[in-house]
Amino acid sequence: MSIHYGDSTRSLKAAQSPAIPGSPVAPQSVLASSYHLSPDETADLDTYGRGSNPTWRQLESALADLEGATTALVYSSGMAAISAALRSLARPESVVVVPADGYYQVRRYAAECLSPLGVNVIQADSSQIYDAAAHADVVLAETPTNPKLDVVDLRRLAEVCHAHRALLIVDNTAATPLGQQPLSLGADLVVASATKMLSGHGDLLAGYVATNDSELSTALERERLLAGAILGGFEAWLLIRSLGSAGLRFERQCANAQALATMLTSHPAVRAVRYPGLPDDPAHAVAAMQMRRFGALVSVELADAAAVNDLMQRSDLLTSSTSFGSIHTLLDRRARWGDPVPDGFARISAGIEDTADLLADVESALQ
Structure with a gap:
């Protein structure tokens, strides 16, 4: 039987650890007991904390559930998540649209790190982004925008992007998955800073990417492993603690x-x-x-x-x-x-x- 829970119940259940005796979710990055190598040298799960660990998996499962996604990946900050998504999708000579009226560090990253690689960066505000998307390969939208709080029509934008074979990334930081679910409105990727409302206590930095596309998820997971912008085990544990409320x-x-x-x-x-x-x-x-x-x-x-x-x-x-x-x-x-x-x-x-x-x-x- 399908049960439609309210947001507080969903938050509690998403953050709840499975009842496995002797296997608590712990604030760890590398512990010998959890990362003792298997005699099977083809087994790569939890061999090193930068690749995977049980605390991440519990947190990522919770975030995916809240975003209505099949997978989520956690990062060391919201900007780490956004930059990872853009790095993974942008290619030399491709066209990337970023918000002209959104978080200013995203514009700086695009100008200082993507443009020198031959990526064509277009800045478009909330009223211009639909036209810009018709000429793009990747579109990053933020809604509501920070700080002016304009709102992008995500259904309309997704239709434009997909009609022109562009990928749509939505920054869901301000709305949170308890306010809107961009994947259900047509987005290909959701990025967000969990430093903000989901953590809620001002005591940690964290970010994440969520998607229903297994190929995008695999590419992002590989990029995270090699780039190393990982979330610490203690911060992951603190964020699980926070999600319940x-x-x-x-x-x-x-x-x-x-x-x-x-x-x-x-x-x-x-x-x-x-x-x-x-x-x-x-x-x-x-x-x-x-x-x-x-x-x-x-x-x-x-x-x-x-x-x-x-x-x-x-x-x-x-x-x-x-x-x-x-x-x-x-x-x-x-x-x-x-x-x-x-x-x-x-x-x-x-x-x-x-x-x-x-x-x-x-x-x-x-x-």
Whole structure:
């Protein structure tokens, strides 16, 4: 009988270790007991920690389950996962599209590491990416975009990509698999930073790739083995620990983000607010078609950089951080990193504080 569980139950079950006496999932990279070589020299499972280990397998099984994928591979960071996917798929003279309005380090990687190899890199924002995909071999889309929170219509983009035999990679970091599942919308690969909401505690770096394509998975696994951008055993164990509560945390984070965005839209100190869950947001119609939850990120524009810094100083609950997805509500003025946004533009990552407390704190700090 097929049972359709809720997200908290799915998160708990995905992170649950199989009940095998004497074989616990452990925070290990190489332990002699787990990596004792078999007399069968053709057996290559768990011979060395860079190739495979039982903690990875448990984590990868959980991530694949949450993304609706057949396989997942873990990496040392989100950028390690993204760069591995692009390295594996891009070839000299091929055309690769990257988001002009997404995470800035992806553009830097494409310009500094792919272009010198003869890869033709095109930067396209969320409104241009459909046309760009018609002339590409590989398309990397980020949705919602970081930090402006525009949304890409993944069904439409997948149709364009596949009509022109391009592969579609989707960065699912901001939405998480509890907010949307790009593979079910036509993506060939999903990449994400598990550093953010899935870890949720701001205490580790991790990334992953998920896919239903066995050939792509095999190529990526080989690339990871040779390049060595692996996730440490302890970090893998910590991430398994975190996944069990991901459903609960993300539900509260999304509720807080929705409430915060609604309050900020009517505040006199606020010039503009972006959140896909707001009915009048430009991205809402598309987001409502493909997202089950609208995420934990809210973008807000204040008068200038000083206003953002004042908000930070006056608040008791906001934490200044350039990451997002923590249990704490985080604030980051994005112009400091070179994003093409006004000086008073800030990204807020809602935490799991009591909603009334968070709203009261931010409203008071804005006064």
